[in-house]
Amino acid sequence: MSAVRVRGLRKRYGTHEAVRGIDFDIRAGEVFGLLGPNGAGKTTTVEILEGYRDRDGGEVEVLGEDPQRAGGPWRERVGVVLQSSSLYPLLTVRESLRLFGGYYARPRDAAEVIEIVGLGEKADDYVRTLSGGQKRRLDLGLALVGNPELIFLDEPTTGFDPGARRTAWETIRNLRSLGTTILLTTHYLDEAEQLADRVAVLRDGEIVREGSPAELTGGSGETEIRYRLNGDDVVERTADPTLRLNELTGAALARGERLEGLEVRRPTLEEIYLELTGE
Amino acid sequence: MRLFFHEVRAQQRLFWRNREAAFFTFFLPVIFFLIFGAVYGNDYIKKEHVKGSHFLEAGMIGYGVAATCFAGLAISMVVRREAGILKRVRATPLPPLAYVGAVLASTFVVFLIEAAIIILIGRFLFSVGVPNRLLSLLAVLVLGAVCFAAMGLGITGLVRSSEGSSAVINAVYLPMAIISGTFFTPKNYPGFLKAIANVLPLTHFTKLTRDVMLHDAHFWADGSAIAVVALWGAIGLVGAIRGFTWQPRSA
Ligand SMILES: Nc1ncnc2c1ncn2[C@@H]1O[C@H](COP(=O)(O)OP(=O)(O)OP(=O)(O)O)[C@@H](O)[C@H]1O
Numbered sequence: 001m002s003a004v005r006v007r008g009l010r011k012r013y014g015t016h017e018a019v020r021g022i023d024f025d026i027r028a029g030e031v032f033g034l035l036g037p038n039g040a041g042k043t044t045t046v047e048i049l050e051g052y053r054d055r056d057g058g059e060v061e062v063l064g065e066d067p068q069r070a071g072g073p074w075r076e077r078v079g080v081v082l083q084s085s086s087l088y089p090l091l092t093v094r095e096s097l098r099l100f101g102g103y104y105a106r107p108r109d110a111a112e113v114i115e116i117v118g119l120g121e122k123a124d125d126y127v128r129t130l131s132g133g134q135k136r137r138l139d140l141g142l143a144l145v146g147n148p149e150l151i152f153l154d155e156p157t158t159g160f161d162p163g164a165r166r167t168a169w170e171t172i173r174n175l176r177s178l179g180t181t182i183l184l185t186t187h188y189l190d191e192a193e194q195l196a197d198r199v200a201v202l203r204d205g206e207i208v209r210e211g212s213p214a215e216l217t218g219g220s221g222e223t224e225i226r227y228r229l230n231g232d233d234v235v236e237r238t239a240d241p242t243l244r245l246n247e248l249t250g251a252a253l254a255r256g257e258r259l260e261g262l263e264v265r266r267p268t269l270e271e272i273y274l275e276l277t278g279e
Numbered sequence: 280m281r282l283f284f285h286e287v288r289a290q291q292r293l294f295w296r297n298r299e300a301a302f303f304t305f306f307l308p309v310i311f312f313l314i315f316g317a318v319y320g321n322d323y324i325k326k327e328h329v330k331g332s333h334f335l336e337a338g339m340i341g342y343g344v345a346a347t348c349f350a351g352l353a354i355s356m357v358v359r360r361e362a363g364i365l366k367r368v369r370a371t372p373l374p375p376l377a378y379v380g381a382v383l384a385s386t387f388v389v390f391l392i393e394a395a396i397i398i399l400i401g402r403f404l405f406s407v408g409v410p411n412r413l414l415s416l417l418a419v420l421v422l423g424a425v426c427f428a429a430m431g432l433g434i435t436g437l438v439r440s441s442e443g444s445s446a447v448i449n450a451v452y453l454p455m456a457i458i459s460g461t462f463f464t465p466k467n468y469p470g471f472l473k474a475i476a477n478v479l480p481l482t483h484f485t486k487l488t489r490d491v492m493l494h495d496a497h498f499w500a501d502g503s504a505i506a507v508v509a510l511w512g513a514i515g516l517v518g519a520i521r522g523f524t525w526q527p528r529s530a
């Protein structure tokens with residue numbers, strides 16, 4: 001079953017077409033990554049799915065309802081992290097979680113959420129005194145506190161230190177294993193590679209590629225081989241790395257040499273991404 | 280209902296923790312009552328036929344409704360809107376009207392405490408009697424709170440940024456408070472100021488309060504004053520329905 005179904009979605013701001021007829025599905029229980037450069041239309045798409053913005057065309061179904069018209073019971077099932085932090089500065093972490101938890105019928109315990117997002121030391125400090133990354137963790141906590149089936153995360157780990165990012169990844173994996181469906185936008189390709197079952201790459205309001213990270217990186221068919229020859233760095237791309245390596249190593253051995261600095265690599269998601277988005 | 284009280288409690292906490300805002304909207308009317316009461320509380324104001332302290336007590340309640348229910352409410356809602364807090368609240372199952380209702384109820388609680396403190400200061404420092412018609416007084420305070428809060432929500436649509444909010448809103452409500460005769464009797468004002476005062480809601484709210492507090496009038500005694508306050512409230516409500524937004528304006 002699809003948790004999210006999008007067909008021919010369009011959104012215009014004045015004369016600027018921010019989203020130009022995109023289609024995608026998010027299956028229940030999967031982590032779906034939405035990638036794309038600044039201004040590609042990620043936030044626009046996510047906020048249409050959250051019910052904040054009205055679309056100009058196409059069909060959208062989120063948990064079986066049109067978010068433009070969905071009400072309280074639908075919001076019980078959806079968690080949200082907005083692109084920019086949105087917190088009361090004069091509540092403590094715990095109070096914020098209790099306040100927002102109180103809006104839901106079956107909330108998670110505040111202490112449990114504090115544990116999950118790793119704010120134990122700051123639980124009774126005012127939000128005003130938190131660092132940017134700590135505020136972001138509380139944003140994530142507020143998205144979890146209602147115990148939702150589906151979570152929208154718009155750049156949830158921007159501003160996290162590497163340790164905090166790993167922790168957040170762990171949290172997202174745990175949520176996934178509990179059956180939560182997650183839509184994630186991010187500028188960190190490693191994050192998408194680590195977390196997403198499938199990704200879509202958005203560029204100027206259109207989806208230019210969609211698939212699992214492995215499909216995207218494997219799909220290009222090319223493997224990169226690097227080595228040094230007579231002191232020069234050589235980079236080759238080949239569709240048949242087995243054959244090419246055999247030739248190279250055979251020739252080297254025949255000359256009684258070693259191939260210095262030999263490296264065989266699949267292109268990373270980042271390289272594919274940069275190619276797709278033309279940056 | 281449970282959600283509503285949950286939210287009112289949170290709003291109370293948020294109000295009292297915001298020291299600067301609580302100072303300007305809650306304490307300042309009390310402080311002005313003390314200062315101006317000391318300055319001319321014992322003088323007899325001929326044109327109003329009352330002692331200064333009696334005049335000032337109703338005036339400071341009027342100033343209080345403008346500071347708390349209009350200016351304080353409007354500024355805090357703009358700041359929350361621009362910080363994305365209102366937008367975030369909309370993503371939860373809390374009904375939007377429950378949120379607005381709780382904010383208004385919490386503001387009213389603050390205003391009631393403020394009015395009570397002003398009346399107690401009047402009683403114990405300036406020997407102004409506690410008003411006889413407490414129910415009529417409560418009715419006037421509710422009318423004022425509702426109408427000024429509607430105007431407060433209405434004006435948020437005209438303010439585009441957090442930074443601009445106190446500048447714009449102070450520029451509206453401070454002159455209004457002075458022209459409306461909350462500090463000094465408008466009966467000494469030049470004609471054009473009197474004309475302006477006559478159409479301002481605060482003038483009529485303060486008159487209603489004064490009539491009930493000093494002359495034991497019934498709440499409904501001055502229908503035209505009630506009508507002016509209510510009309511302004513209705514204008515505020517229309518402005519709020521058209522201009523109040525949950526999402527940041529400057530983003
Ligand atoms: N409220 C708005 N009014 C007018 N134009 C907008 C509005 N929101 C977004 N846009 C425009 O639509 C395009 C897509 O914006 P969007 O915020 O969806 O991009 P994004 O992919 O989320 O970018 P980022 O990675 O920077 O967050 C941009 O060109 C942006 O300028």
Ligand SMILES: [Mg+2]
Pocket residue numbers: 042043044083154
């Ligand atoms: Mg964005």
